[in-house]
Amino acid sequence: MASISIRNLTKRYGNFTVIPDLNLEIADHEFVVFVGPSGCGKSTLLRIIAGLEPISSGDLYIGDTRVNGVQAAQRDIAMVFQDYALYPHMRVYDNMSFALELRGTPKAEIDARVKRAAALLHIEPYLDRKPKELSGGQRQRVAMGRAIVRNPKAFLFDEPLSNLDAKLRGQVRAEIKALSQELKTTMVFVTHDQIEAMTMADRIVVLQSGTIQQYDTPEAVYERPANQFVAGFIGSPAMNFFPVEWRQERAILSQGGTVVPLGEETANGLRRAGSAVLGIRPEHFAVATDAADGIAVNVKLVEPLGSDTLIHFDLAGAASIARVDPSLRPKVGDRLSLRPQPSRTHLFDAANGRVLR
Amino acid sequence: MTDAVNTDRWIRWLNLVQLVLAGVIIMTPTVWMVLSSFKPSFEVTAYPPTLIFTPTLDNYVELTKTTPFLSYALNSLIVTVGSTALGLLFGIPAAFAVSWTRISWPAILTLAARMAPGTLFLLPWYVMFRQVGMIGSYTALILSHAVITLPIVIWVLLPSFDAIPRSVFEAAQVDGCSVTRILWRIALPLVASGIAVSAILAFVFSWNYFLFALVLSNGDTKTLIAAAFNFIGEGSTQWGALMAAATLIALPPLVLAALVQRWLVSGLTLGAVKG
Numbered sequence: 001m002a003s004i005s006i007r008n009l010t011k012r013y014g015n016f017t018v019i020p021d022l023n024l025e026i027a028d029h030e031f032v033v034f035v036g037p038s039g040c041g042k043s044t045l046l047r048i049i050a051g052l053e054p055i056s057s058g059d060l061y062i063g064d065t066r067v068n069g070v071q072a073a074q075r076d077i078a079m080v081f082q083d084y085a086l087y088p089h090m091r092v093y094d095n096m097s098f099a100l101e102l103r104g105t106p107k108a109e110i111d112a113r114v115k116r117a118a119a120l121l122h123i124e125p126y127l128d129r130k131p132k133e134l135s136g137g138q139r140q141r142v143a144m145g146r147a148i149v150r151n152p153k154a155f156l157f158d159e160p161l162s163n164l165d166a167k168l169r170g171q172v173r174a175e176i177k178a179l180s181q182e183l184k185t186t187m188v189f190v191t192h193d194q195i196e197a198m199t200m201a202d203r204i205v206v207l208q209s210g211t212i213q214q215y216d217t218p219e220a221v222y223e224r225p226a227n228q229f230v231a232g233f234i235g236s237p238a239m240n241f242f243p244v245e246w247r248q249e250r251a252i253l254s255q256g257g258t259v260v261p262l263g264e265e266t267a268n269g270l271r272r273a274g275s276a277v278l279g280i281r282p283e284h285f286a287v288a289t290d291a292a293d294g295i296a297v298n299v300k301l302v303e304p305l306g307s308d309t310l311i312h313f314d315l316a317g318a319a320s321i322a323r324v325d326p327s328l329r330p331k332v333g334d335r336l337s338l339r340p341q342p343s344r345t346h347l348f349d350a351a352n353g354r355v356l357r
Numbered sequence: 358m359t360d361a362v363n364t365d366r367w368i369r370w371l372n373l374v375q376l377v378l379a380g381v382i383i384m385t386p387t388v389w390m391v392l393s394s395f396k397p398s399f400e401v402t403a404y405p406p407t408l409i410f411t412p413t414l415d416n417y418v419e420l421t422k423t424t425p426f427l428s429y430a431l432n433s434l435i436v437t438v439g440s441t442a443l444g445l446l447f448g449i450p451a452a453f454a455v456s457w458t459r460i461s462w463p464a465i466l467t468l469a470a471r472m473a474p475g476t477l478f479l480l481p482w483y484v485m486f487r488q489v490g491m492i493g494s495y496t497a498l499i500l501s502h503a504v505i506t507l508p509i510v511i512w513v514l515l516p517s518f519d520a521i522p523r524s525v526f527e528a529a530q531v532d533g534c535s536v537t538r539i540l541w542r543i544a545l546p547l548v549a550s551g552i553a554v555s556a557i558l559a560f561v562f563s564w565n566y567f568l569f570a571l572v573l574s575n576g577d578t579k580t581l582i583a584a585a586f587n588f589i590g591e592g593s594t595q596w597g598a599l600m601a602a603a604t605l606i607a608l609p610p611l612v613l614a615a616l617v618q619r620w621l622v623s624g625l626t627l628g629a630v631k632g
Binding site for chain 1: 375439522524525527528529530531532533534535538543545
């Protein structure tokens, strides 16, 4: 168990900089999720921590030890790979015991640890099987078992759920979360799925082009996104964005001239900036009973999800979505009056995307 | 619909014709050689060739009586096994290193060496081996035949190592393996079938290689294929004995080639990754 500290880390491939000057502190026992779109550098960062990629410049500490030049084999880190990377010629038992055997752990202890991990992951019946005789979900568990038996300083997960079907993904996600609470070890989990990030993390690192956009708790990242990128990336369906201006002491959508009610904080921000980008999450629209109280929209598409209904509409030239009560089933072409919750609106600088408050 | 059926039928026929033609071209000399080895001497060169004859083992008897055939066979075996072992000893780590580092020029260099005519090596080798008094030694023959076996081992194994998912090696690194241990514990078991295939191919090519043994061997270390050359005399050629010798020389490679087929089908990496 150990903290992970990344200081002024840069990673270049030739002349191409993947990660420019990154700083990150992961506390001992913390479950941190790296999230971001493809090519944002999240897997590269994880592989750097694992020792599978060299650092171009900067420092990496695991615990108090600087590990820049330390081989992966000597870092005492366990990693679960996206494709599981099981040893195909070894039985499940041998896959799990291999690392302990390399460290010269006594046979009896290896046996006890493998069996304990197998019980934890419900894979005891498969210990004598080869990986090719297992399903995708079972292989995934073996890959986790291989990591767990080692009792390492930190666990690294590289998109381990992306090859599972939706149902299994939800189940394993909950299991990993439960495991993290039981094992109390530092965990770093890479995903492009923001639901995984929100549900599992103590803290989320949102990455774009190798730079940290925000590093905070899931609640903070959702409620108080640091910029337009984070606001648009976290939350599903994504936040709606509209160009907005401050005219005659009111917030008015730049296109169409619709007046939008804002909370005090965002109104002050817009007053100072003059114009900005307004962000409203789909779930922060309500259907107004009084037509004059909301923004009139034409329903373009209705998606009933069971738990709620998604209404697609165009507003101020932007394709937008509102998440409303499932009992509401308007028809395409119907006119609805939607009212954003003023206190939950967000405002971003139109030039650099930074949040305005 | 009818057109499609007709086209399919034509393709099947053409495939069959191709296979038969290829079979005839490849098999005719072999069949002719084997049949001739069982013909009485005077019938071997008869024209037109006789297809119906009384088979005899005379050529084989003559071969063993007039030549130290077993001794030549033993020489061939020593040189072939030695050079195959040498090829595997250096070729396996070399192929792994090329696959691991993705630096391919050393492998291309060995391929260039394999493609170069044997005479290119022969002259400097002859001078070098003579200077150190190794002409006619097994060591000289084994070392020279490694030029045949090493590229075969490297190039047969390279795709096998490349086919192992990189993440399997990385998992082993994270588990605590050094590169040497990854080769030994992870990669080698996974390319076992490739090693068998490369060993058999190296054996066959070394066994059949003629030029180096012709120049670098002596009476005691002459290999079968070089010795068989002696049957072609200036005055007369013992065609019957030559055919018997050729048949016996061809036997081990043919048996081994049949074995290769069995190894090729096994896919050990199945189940390494998702799926």
